[in-house]
Amino acid sequence: MKNSMFKFFGSIALFAFLLSGTVAKAGTKEDVTKKGSVSCGVSQGVPGFSNADASGKWSGIDVDMCRAVAAAVLGDSNKVKYQPLSAKDRFEVLKSGQIDMLSRNTTWTLSRDAGLGLEFVGTNFYDGQGFIVRKAAKVNTAKKLNNVKVCVETGTTTELNLRDYFKANKLKYEAVSFTKADEAVAAYDAGRCDVYTTDKSGLAAQRTKMKNPGEHTVLPETISKEPLGPVVRGNDQNWKDIAAWSLYVMIEAEELGVSSKNIDSMKSTDNPNIKRLLGLEGDTGKSLGLSNTWAYNIIKQVGNYGEVYERNVGAKTPLGLARNGSPNQLWSKGGILYAPPVR
Ligand SMILES: N[C@@H](CCC(=O)N[C@@H](CS)C(=O)NCC(=O)O)C(=O)O
DSSP: OOHHHHHHHHHHHHHHHHHHHHHHHHHHHHHHHHHHHHHHHSSSSSSTTTOOTTSOEEESSHHHHHHHHHHHHOOTOEEEEEEEEOTTTTHHHHHTSSSSSSSOBBOOOHHHHSSSSEEEEOOOEEOOEEEEEEEEGOHHHHHGGOSEEEEETTSHHHHHHHHHHHHHTTOOOOEEEEEEHHHHHHHHTTSOEEEEEEHHHHHHHHHTTTTTTGEEEEEEEOOOOEEEEEEEETTOOOHHHHHHHHHHHHHHHHHHTTTTTTTTTGGGOOHOOOOOOOHHSTTTTTGTTTTHHHHHHHHTTTHHHHHHHHHHHTTTTTSSOOTSSSSSSSSGSSOBOOOOOOO
């Protein structure tokens, strides 16, 4: 009897121990404040989204999401430690507590949101999956992609969409899978595959790395919905709110016409919404446990959504993704970006 009770309590202790190892504790904001930096999981290199230059400096729309959270919590957008992660590893690393947030062109899906103990906090880029082929192949529609080799990355939504699309259209293909985007792109570029498939933003980004970008064409079809956005652990409501509202603030600032350049001149405004955003009225930081200048710091140091978009992926960047007519435009200008009121 004594022995079996011992075993029973022993296994409970073991279970609790295992649980504590896999589920990181709440209080991420307190951890971050203590460490003095936000540990942010990013990609291993997707220009425009998260990419390090030769000197190791990271930039991109996803990197700016990490910077916004650091500006909100620590008052300094530079206080970010970037951790490059493969598509396959990203969720486990977040769950284990090795990073504070994941900002890595990650698609918000039901199974990821509800099945992994994680929380998707919003969408910073609305995307969809596409195909790139060599112009020389003279294919102008995905419907003609029969009996092709397709380079693809493992651990992505891309794999399943690929399977669904070819099945639904009764087309045959052979997947050639990689864990690193660079390897998948290099293999396609070297002619090992007829097609490379990923999110269309990823196609625009990876194309810049090909030997002769002009020799390739992105087919017109968009075969899926890929709302990309930051992710946090599911056991920390305060941290989720901080990440979500850091994104909303950038969208709201653009809607109100507040940018990193004019924010200081906006201090004399009579508009109560702008006053609240700048921390001159109300106490928007209080419920998040932040100072009242949290939103000011984001806008001043990182910019509004429009600035972030144009700087990283917009028409004047190598990705050249025109914003007008895309979903990544404000709701008031025909897009679907809509931030709840910051009040
Ligand atoms: N949005 C998709 C795909 C994301 C993804 O991992 N895409 C690749 C191709 S652009 C990538 O980012 N690779 C970068 C890397 O391997 O670090 C997902 O969440 O599964």
